[in-house]
Amino acid sequence: MNLKNLRVLIRKEIRSVLGDVVLIALMVYFFTGAVYTSATGAATDVRNAAVAVVDHDRSALTGSIVQAILPPRFKAPEYIGDADVDRALDLARYVFIIDFPPDFERDLLQGKQPSIGLTVDATAMTHASAGTGYLSHIIDEEITRFLRAGADPREASSGGINVVIRNRFNPNASSIWHMGVTQIIGNLSLLTLILAGAAVIRERERGTIEHLLVMPVTSSEIAFSKIIANVLVILVFTLGSLFLVVNGALGVPIQGSVLLFSLGTACYIFSFAALGIMLATFAPHMPQFGLLCIPVYMVLYLLSGAMTPLDNMPEGLQQALTISPTVQYSIFTHQVIFRNADIETIGPELMRIIGAGSVFIVVALMKFRAMLSRQG
Numbered sequence: 001m002n003l004k005n006l007r008v009l010i011r012k013e014i015r016s017v018l019g020d021v022v023l024i025a026l027m028v029y030f031f032t033g034a035v036y037t038s039a040t041g042a043a044t045d046v047r048n049a050a051v052a053v054v055d056h057d058r059s060a061l062t063g064s065i066v067q068a069i070l071p072p073r074f075k076a077p078e079y080i081g082d083a084d085v086d087r088a089l090d091l092a093r094y095v096f097i098i099d100f101p102p103d104f105e106r107d108l109l110q111g112k113q114p115s116i117g118l119t120v121d122a123t124a125m126t127h128a129s130a131g132t133g134y135l136s137h138i139i140d141e142e143i144t145r146f147l148r149a150g151a152d153p154r155e156a157s158s159g160g161i162n163v164v165i166r167n168r169f170n171p172n173a174s175s176i177w178h179m180g181v182t183q184i185i186g187n188l189s190l191l192t193l194i195l196a197g198a199a200v201i202r203e204r205e206r207g208t209i210e211h212l213l214v215m216p217v218t219s220s221e222i223a224f225s226k227i228i229a230n231v232l233v234i235l236v237f238t239l240g241s242l243f244l245v246v247n248g249a250l251g252v253p254i255q256g257s258v259l260l261f262s263l264g265t266a267c268y269i270f271s272f273a274a275l276g277i278m279l280a281t282f283a284p285h286m287p288q289f290g291l292l293c294i295p296v297y298m299v300l301y302l303l304s305g306a307m308t309p310l311d312n313m314p315e316g317l318q319q320a321l322t323i324s325p326t327v328q329y330s331i332f333t334h335q336v337i338f339r340n341a342d343i344e345t346i347g348p349e350l351m352r353i354i355g356a357g358s359v360f361i362v363v364a365l366m367k368f369r370a371m372l373s374r375q376g
Helices: 003-018 021-031 033-041 060-067 082-090 104-109 125-149 153-157 175-206 209-213 219-249 258-282 286-302 315-323 325-339 347-375
Strands: 051-055 096-100 117-120
Touching: 003 021, 003 175, 003 219, 021 033, 021 175, 021 219, 033 175, 033 219, 051 060, 051 082, 060 096, 060 104, 060 125, 082 096, 096 125, 104 125, 117 125, 175 219, 175 258, 175 286, 175 325, 219 258, 219 347, 258 286, 258 325, 258 347, 315 325, 315 347, 325 347
Parallel strands: 051 096
Antiparallel strands: 096 117
């Protein structure tokens, strides 16, 4: 491979990308506005969930429980009557309705175990699952505090274990931290796949592939120039998004080495760019290439573990996904950015990314040479 030819072809590819104003504008949006709005607008935390209370007891205990349900997770609770419950749920006015039975406080003081009704609108899936846990914790905490306040001080001091939970890597358990990084993974995967493959198809549709065939360059030099150019351009946009949007606008701290993150990201972009060129050799036209990219990207991204844990998937599928570069890059990114992992810790993931990229580039070069020979 002639390095001089490769350098010239890389400059040509970079000028081609940077000369497309619309493409650059879309890439800027993908790595800024799209990351920010996805992280803040699609957060999985419980926020402003509407709560109603049917209080048949009207005691000090039920009042303290209601007062403990506070923003930002919940809106201020509203009192309603029994007759309004079904109508309020049908109109989706509330996600949670708490029903305190009569003599609730008195029964607790007498050692009984009265039941509290909690009706949940399960169509709001995120709020229903997480919010139920929050409300259960609030109610349990207020009841425990109430009973200890009325107990003998010696008995209260000899109570059970006080559990304190601390989140090491995400102290406030904010989904914004996770969503911002996840969106970068998805955006750079999609753009790398499309840009690398489109660079091949664009040459073929415009007829410029014939110009390359008469030049003293090899098919490997042409393919590698397109891959390396995309690695350089997308890596710059990725680092800019990480610092300006994730770290700057969203306030997510970067715990690990930026140099190590850049190395892993470059390997991943190289791997996905090789996959894009390989897919482009199977599709003769841009519409077919676009339709081919959609299922490939969706399957790899949705099964990457970035959105849903790998442990929730069938065991056989988990084993098969170990060869996916997207799975390994998702693990690599979270370990480096959040956990300050070193090269020894994320070495296996990095090697799997390089291994997948090696397979993609070998197949892509074989198909690319066959395509050029048919074109010639």
